[in-house]
Amino acid sequence: MKLFAALLSHYRRHPLQLLALAAMMVVASALWTGVSHLTSQARASLGQSERAVAERAQVERVDGMPVTVADFVALRRAGHCVMPWLEVERPASTGRVVGIDPLAAACFGQPAESYRGWDQPLNGESFLDIREAKNLAAAGDGARATLSLLLSGPPGQPALPEAYRRAPFSLGPDTGELGESFLLNLDALGVLVLLITALLLRSVHQLGLAQRRDSFALLHRFGVPEPAVRRALVIEIVLLAAVCVVPGVALGRLLAGGLGSGFGQALESLFDVPLFAGQGSSWLTPVLTMMAVVLAVCLADQLHFSGRQVIRRLAGQGYRVTLLTLVAGLALAFVSSSLALTFVAIALVFAGAGVLAPGLISELARRCGRASAAPLTRWQCAEIGVLARRLALPLVALQFALAMVLAVQALVTVFEATFDDWLSQRLAADYFIEVPAGADSLAAADWLETQSPLAGSGRWHRVVRGRAILPAVDGWPGQTVDLFALGPVSNMLGTWRLQAAIDAPWEAFSRGQGIMVNEQLARRRQLSVGDSLTLALAGERWTAPVLAVYPDYGRPAGEVLIHAAQLPAGFRPDGESFAISPDTADLDAVTSGLKRVWQTETLSLRDNGRIRALADSVFEQTFLLTRSMTVLTLILAAMALLIMGWVFFTTRVWYYRLLAVWGMGPREVAGQLVRLSVTLTMSIAVLALPLGIWLTWALVHRVNPQAFGWSLPMAVYPEFWFELAGLSLIIGLSIAALMRRQLRQPAAMPVSASGLSGGER
Amino acid sequence: MQDELLRVRGLAKHFDSGTERVPVLSDIDLTLGGGGSLALMGRSGSGKSTLLNLLCGLEQPDAGVISVCGELFNGRQPRNGRGDSRRWADLRCRHIGVVFQEANLMPAMSLLDNVRLRAGLAGQDPDDCSAWLERLEIGELAGRYPDQVSGGQRQRAALAMVFAMQPALVLADEPTGSLDRHTADDVADELFRLQAKTGCALILATHDAELAARCEQRLDLAHTAPA
Ligand SMILES: Nc1ncnc2c1ncn2[C@@H]1O[C@H](COP(=O)(O)OP(=O)(O)OP(=O)(O)O)[C@@H](O)[C@H]1O
Numbered sequence: 001m002k003l004f005a006a007l008l009s010h011y012r013r014h015p016l017q018l019l020a021l022a023a024m025m026v027v028a029s030a031l032w033t034g035v036s037h038l039t040s041q042a043r044a045s046l047g048q049s050e051r052a053v054a055e056r057a058q059v060e061r062v063d064g065m066p067v068t069v070a071d072f073v074a075l076r077r078a079g080h081c082v083m084p085w086l087e088v089e090r091p092a093s094t095g096r097v098v099g100i101d102p103l104a105a106a107c108f109g110q111p112a113e114s115y116r117g118w119d120q121p122l123n124g125e126s127f128l129d130i131r132e133a134k135n136l137a138a139a140g141d142g143a144r145a146t147l148s149l150l151l152s153g154p155p156g157q158p159a160l161p162e163a164y165r166r167a168p169f170s171l172g173p174d175t176g177e178l179g180e181s182f183l184l185n186l187d188a189l190g191v192l193v194l195l196i197t198a199l200l201l202r203s204v205h206q207l208g209l210a211q212r213r214d215s216f217a218l219l220h221r222f223g224v225p226e227p228a229v230r231r232a233l234v235i236e237i238v239l240l241a242a243v244c245v246v247p248g249v250a251l252g253r254l255l256a257g258g259l260g261s262g263f264g265q266a267l268e269s270l271f272d273v274p275l276f277a278g279q280g281s282s283w284l285t286p287v288l289t290m291m292a293v294v295l296a297v298c299l300a301d302q303l304h305f306s307g308r309q310v311i312r313r314l315a316g317q318g319y320r321v322t323l324l325t326l327v328a329g330l331a332l333a334f335v336s337s338s339l340a341l342t343f344v345a346i347a348l349v350f351a352g353a354g355v356l357a358p359g360l361i362s363e364l365a366r367r368c369g370r371a372s373a374a375p376l377t378r379w380q381c382a383e384i385g386v387l388a389r390r391l392a393l394p395l396v397a398l399q400f401a402l403a404m405v406l407a408v409q410a411l412v413t414v415f416e417a418t419f420d421d422w423l424s425q426r427l428a429a430d431y432f433i434e435v436p437a438g439a440d441s442l443a444a445a446d447w448l449e450t451q452s453p454l455a456g457s458g459r460w461h462r463v464v465r466g467r468a469i470l471p472a473v474d475g476w477p478g479q480t481v482d483l484f485a486l487g488p489v490s491n492m493l494g495t496w497r498l499q500a501a502i503d504a505p506w507e508a509f510s511r512g513q514g515i516m517v518n519e520q521l522a523r524r525r526q527l528s529v530g531d532s533l534t535l536a537l538a539g540e541r542w543t544a545p546v547l548a549v550y551p552d553y554g555r556p557a558g559e560v561l562i563h564a565a566q567l568p569a570g571f572r573p574d575g576e577s578f579a580i581s582p583d584t585a586d587l588d589a590v591t592s593g594l595k596r597v598w599q600t601e602t603l604s605l606r607d608n609g610r611i612r613a614l615a616d617s618v619f620e621q622t623f624l625l626t627r628s629m630t631v632l633t634l635i636l637a638a639m640a641l642l643i644m645g646w647v648f649f650t651t652r653v654w655y656y657r658l659l660a661v662w663g664m665g666p667r668e669v670a671g672q673l674v675r676l677s678v679t680l681t682m683s684i685a686v687l688a689l690p691l692g693i694w695l696t697w698a699l700v701h702r703v704n705p706q707a708f709g710w711s712l713p714m715a716v717y718p719e720f721w722f723e724l725a726g727l728s729l730i731i732g733l734s735i736a737a738l739m740r741r742q743l744r745q746p747a748a749m750p751v752s753a754s755g756l757s758g759g760e761r
Numbered sequence: 762m763q764d765e766l767l768r769v770r771g772l773a774k775h776f777d778s779g780t781e782r783v784p785v786l787s788d789i790d791l792t793l794g795g796g797g798s799l800a801l802m803g804r805s806g807s808g809k810s811t812l813l814n815l816l817c818g819l820e821q822p823d824a825g826v827i828s829v830c831g832e833l834f835n836g837r838q839p840r841n842g843r844g845d846s847r848r849w850a851d852l853r854c855r856h857i858g859v860v861f862q863e864a865n866l867m868p869a870m871s872l873l874d875n876v877r878l879r880a881g882l883a884g885q886d887p888d889d890c891s892a893w894l895e896r897l898e899i900g901e902l903a904g905r906y907p908d909q910v911s912g913g914q915r916q917r918a919a920l921a922m923v924f925a926m927q928p929a930l931v932l933a934d935e936p937t938g939s940l941d942r943h944t945a946d947d948v949a950d951e952l953f954r955l956q957a958k959t960g961c962a963l964i965l966a967t968h969d970a971e972l973a974a975r976c977e978q979r980l981d982l983a984h985t986a987p988a
């Protein structure tokens with residue numbers, strides 16, 4: 001224990017170094033916990049929004065009567081997986097509740113999973129056990145209950161009994177792979193955050209070790225064997241980690257909780273949407289992960305694994321190996337065809353860029369110094385070189401953090417825009433009214449055309465959904481695609497963002513001069529605007545030019561859009577609906593009119609405005625959480641650089657004081673400090689820029705297509721680069737301010753001039 | 762002795778360590794002519810370094826008057842801080858050279874670059890600097906970094922830096938304190954040789970009686986130290 005006392009005596013003299021290491025452990029644990037907490041929250045809210053708007057299937061009776069419990073029993077007896085869904089409409093103050101039967105849900109694939117998704121309040125709806133919902137409905141108070149039967153499994157398997165048919169049941173459309181893709185990117189970024197925290201921890205630990213080299217040498221001279229010292233150091237780190245990680249994790253949870261509820265409150269007041277309770281992930285995972293990271297990072301040098309020599313030898317090769325790593329990563333990202341390889345490529349590029357960046361700065365500084373005749377410039381360059389080498393790890397962490405923030409910003413903005421476009425495309429109209437099976441949609445269209453506020457207003461269109469066959473031609477195999485027939489062409493279609501189009505595509509479309517295809521089909525068949533495509537509809541072949549390609553936001557099916565007037569008489573649609581934005585027209589008048597035309601009591605009406613508000617709010621929350629997580633990382637990296645710069649400077653302050661001894665005024669010395677630290681942080685920002693852009697590219701153009709088979713648009717945001725540059729400037733100025741504070745106190749002459757403390761070059 | 766370069770009257774200095782007031786110097790008087798030399802003696806902690814710091818404006822006195830190189834600093838006056846510190850900085854830049862026991866060189870620059878930096882700041886021609894290294898017999902080490910040469914060679918380089926600025930006054934704080942006897946003698950020889958040759962004044966803080974004996978005057982702080 002004498003040895004321990006001797007080792008710890010260093011920290012008794014330099015308590016701030018111990019504090020820096022402990023603070024770094026606490027903050028790193030907090031950051032990563034916060035990030036993983038926020039990620040899981042983002043995942044949960046995205047998942048919730050998906051579940052909320054996902055299209056499910058339900059069972060309808062062919063005779064148009066509402067389904068009853070007897071139907072449920074009949075269907076269950078016939079072996080179909082159906083689940084009762086009892087919607088209880090209550091007076092406005094209490095809102096709507098939905099009763100579901102978790103037992104019946106058991107056949108819906110993952111029973112626990114699917115039930116858990118429904119047990120949280122969403123848009124004022126609470127999910128209850130069906131028994132409680134039934135009781136509520138029975139209690140009266142103007143409550144009205146509607147029973148639906150949800151159906152599991154793909155269409156047509158197994159065939160429903162004669163008296164029933166399958167119908168879509170949804171609160172909105174499916175975000176599908178768009179959400180999945182976003183989450184994959186979030187995961188990639190979570191890994192990056194872990195990497196950055198690891199780098200920061202290592203940097204603080206290494207600095208502490210370097211500062212204690214003198215004491216170690218002394219102990220060695222006193223005859224303490226090296227393994228004993230090493231063992232003591234391991235114990236020290238384990239103890240420190242044990243003390244620091246748990247409070248860090250607690251802090252992270254607190255932080256994420258605070259942020260989450262902050263956003264939640266903002267959202268609640270903005271959208272009147274309650275916050276989705278964050279999934280309270282366990283303590284164990286973050287604590288264990290952080291412990292493992294801390295120990296791995298701090299004790300990496302102690303381990304005698306066999307690959308170490310190889311790594312040493314490679315590292316000895318210096319920049320040639322690094323450059324090779326970088327180039328290999330870049331090349332691999334280009335040619336890789338699998339997701340795993342692409343992730344390897346990203347890792348290689350980051351490793352290469354990370355090792356190269358401080359080296360590049362110090363090499364550039366060396367060249368600048370050589371080229372300059374002014375002694376002071378040569379000194380500045382030499383100091384920049386020293387700083388770049390000594391602060392390499394926190395600088396690289398800052399570079400990674402900046403690159404990550406850049407990529408996330410671009411990605412989130414792209415996703416936001418894409419979600420928005422996708423919502424506009426899917427929810428262009430205010431309302432969707434489903435045409436009941438067997439009802440005459442043309443009669444309804446004629447009726448709508450006679451209604452004064454709607455007639456010729458372009459505020460409604462009919463949608464006919466069905467299938468079309470693309471016959472095998474020109475070497476392309478035959479395939480079935482989804483067919484959408486629209487007509488009349490309403491104003492709402494004009495808001496669609498087309499990827500490629502002839503001039504005035506919708507005019508040509510409404511004249512029946514061609515068709516439109518989605519991105520998937522265009523890619524798969526290598527179709528571009530002007531090419532013609534042959535379709536087989538109801539047995540008739542029909543060839544038309546492609547007027548436009550529209551984005552599909554991840555929907556994997558090929559789609560063809562034709563004008564409704566083009567449909568052959570024999571075409572059998574899968575479903576029909578009307579998209580209506582009644583605007584000034586009275587919706588009730590429209591629905592009651594349609595009910596009269598179709599002679600039906602119930603009308604399936606979807607309120608897109610409501611869905612859109614809901615989807616918007618959950619997406620907003622997800623994006624806010626994502627942004628906040630990256631900003632947190634950046635703050636940590638900046639703080640680490642501050643701490644490291646400050647600790648390093650305590651050891652070197654003597655040499656900066658020499659400038660004052662040599663007759664430089666305090667302001668000039670401060671000016672030199674500002675120049676040094678700002679140059680350093682700005683060059684790191686400059687080096688982070690290509691890395692960030694490349695990361696965006698890799699995520700958008702490589703990871704996404706490989707994971708999902710479609711790509712997002714790639715965009716860069718130069719205004720944001722300037723924001724980051726401003727941030728780097730602030731970090732640099734803060735470091736300079738900290739260093740200047742130390743200069744005011746008298747500096748001790750370094751104990752030995754052999755360069756053990758602060759005399760590095 | 763030539764005309765007066767340095768005159769100190771009634772200089773006093775204390776430090777506050779925590780709540781305790783540590784008096785270090787009181788009522789110091791001294792006078793030094795251009796080209797003269799003075800040895801500061803005294804046991805460890807007697808305030809030699811503190812006095813040297815006061816004489817080049819790196820510390821501010823509690824009381825007393827310092828007149829150096831034609832500039833007058835009155836410690837009793839309420840701080841007219843900025844003006845004083847500017848004048849001190851100018852003096853240190855061009856006329857007062859300081860040599861410490863160790864760590865006189867910027868670690869990230871070669872010996873030659875260090876000398877050029879110091880001379881450049883003093884407004885001297887940086888091109889003469891290798892000549893100064895030659896004169897101190899370390900010309901062939903000009904391109905080496907401070908950690909690549911011996912302690913004695915580093916102190917020689919420090920002397921080259923100071924004399925390259927062509928100072929009127931050199932303040933040396935145990936310049937040979939961390940060297941072995943033989944090397945210390947060599948470095949001291951260089952110091953006195955260059956002082957004589959350039960005609961600057963020298964104040965040398967040392968524990969070494971032999972070294973002190975080579976100076977014209979001697980001030981023993983043990984005798985002036987406050988009780
Ligand atoms: N910044 C300071 N704060 C508090 N006390 C100080 C400070 N600097 C010096 N002292 C004290 O002032 C006294 C004189 O210190 P100084 O460094 O001048 O002694 P010295 O004669 O140079 O000693 P040595 O021969 O060991 O170098 C000492 O007691 C020292 O502890």
Ligand SMILES: [Mg+2]
Pocket residue numbers: 809810811934
């Ligand atoms: Mg001293």
